[in-house]
Amino acid sequence: MRLLLYTGKGGVGKTTTAAATAVCAARRGLRTLVASTDAAHSLGDVLGTPLGPEPREVEPGLSAVELDARAEVERHWGRIREYLVALFRYQGIEGMVAEELALLPGAEEATTLLGADAYLVSGDWDLVVLDCAPTGATLRLVTLPDVAHGALRTLLRLQGALATVVTPVAREVVPVPLPDRHVFQDAERLLYRRLRRLRARLLDESTSVRLVLTPERMVIDEARRAWTDLSLFELSCDAVVMNRMLPDAAVSEAFFADWGRLQEERLREVAEHFAPLPVLPAALQDDEVTGLERLAAHGEALFGARDPAAVLSSSPRISFERDASGYVVRLPLPHADPSRLDVVKVDDELVVRAGALRRTLRLPRRIAPLELAGAHFEDDALRVRFERRD
Ligand SMILES: Nc1ncnc2c1ncn2[C@@H]1O[C@H](COP(=O)(O)OP(=O)(O)O)[C@@H](O)[C@H]1O
Ligand SMILES: [Mg+2]
Incomplete structure (x- = not known):
């Protein structure tokens, strides 16, 4: 079973993109469930069918649910x-x-995810697409298993x-x-x-987060932070969707020319910043993207020859490397600010703080008895050294 989470700033097109992905995947033969975890539900409006807290078949192979927090x-x-x-x-x-x-x-966000968990383990679906709340809430949602673990x-x-x-x-x-x-x-x-x-499900390679962006400064900046923060919790992103791109026909008109140049620049910037994640552009449509047919067309244009459910790129994961004097734990944290990072070892756990966020990592048994000997940031990864105490 494949799990996809779509997130991004409010209004960028998360619900639209999640629904388009689901319709496209279902029509290509996957048993698909699209679930909204955003308390401000609009999935039913986008699909053009009233939805409730139990999955409802929208068309053969596609069901949808609005999780009730x-x-x-x-x-x-x-x-x-x-x-x-x-x-x-x-x-x-x-x-x-x-x-x-x-x-x-x-708690509210996390419990909606626990609600989705029942569908994840049911075996009824090949693909579950989550239409998540805006970035901040999504981060609370996916980090809560970690946080609640400590509290409980x-x-x-x-x-x-x-x-x-x-x-x-x-x-x-x-x-x-x-x-x-x-x-x-x-x-x-x-x-x-x-x-x-x-927690295991979220960290599994069958789970990917996709960041939905529009070619706007604030939106891009929020997505950059989200990527770093999600990495801290080992959630892997596999693609960036660049939504609401002015189509070529529009930017060839004088009035939109500057706009066209600007969005090309931003597209390049996003591709560079988020490499190796592929950037999937989606055109601004002349009307709202609602109803199954428009969603299907939107999904086809977005994915083309790609499989919407595939893992669209793979990023390095946490690793534990042994060398002559001990171990190095390497946690990829793309574009993290090293001045806002610190680490401390508490019993058998490594606590990593990145700004306001805190990640507690249970250390493997062979590393837990060693002493924290230092940490530095290099090649977009936090490297923490552990050595045997003499
Ligand atoms: N590519 C697009 N072209 C035209 N309208 C779009 C596009 N993507 C989203 N919209 C419209 O923008 C509004 C917000 O999109 P939505 O998917 O609800 O955003 P979010 O879930 O991120 O808040 C909706 O009215 C939707 O129909
Ligand atoms: Mg939405």
């Missing part, structure tokens, strides 16, 4: 959230505020510290309400099964 939150975070609400209430934060707070930042592990450690027998007593004396065992059972289920599976 609220329902997913209830399903997956229900008990944990109840506990948090109780905890916030106890601290004097009442009613709605407590409920809102308990919707942990990122802390919860589980807390449980370890308070043996079940002690809990009723502790309830009397500890100044905060303690979660009951069901909370931990839910946490455990989330942590050990679904989040792990989801």
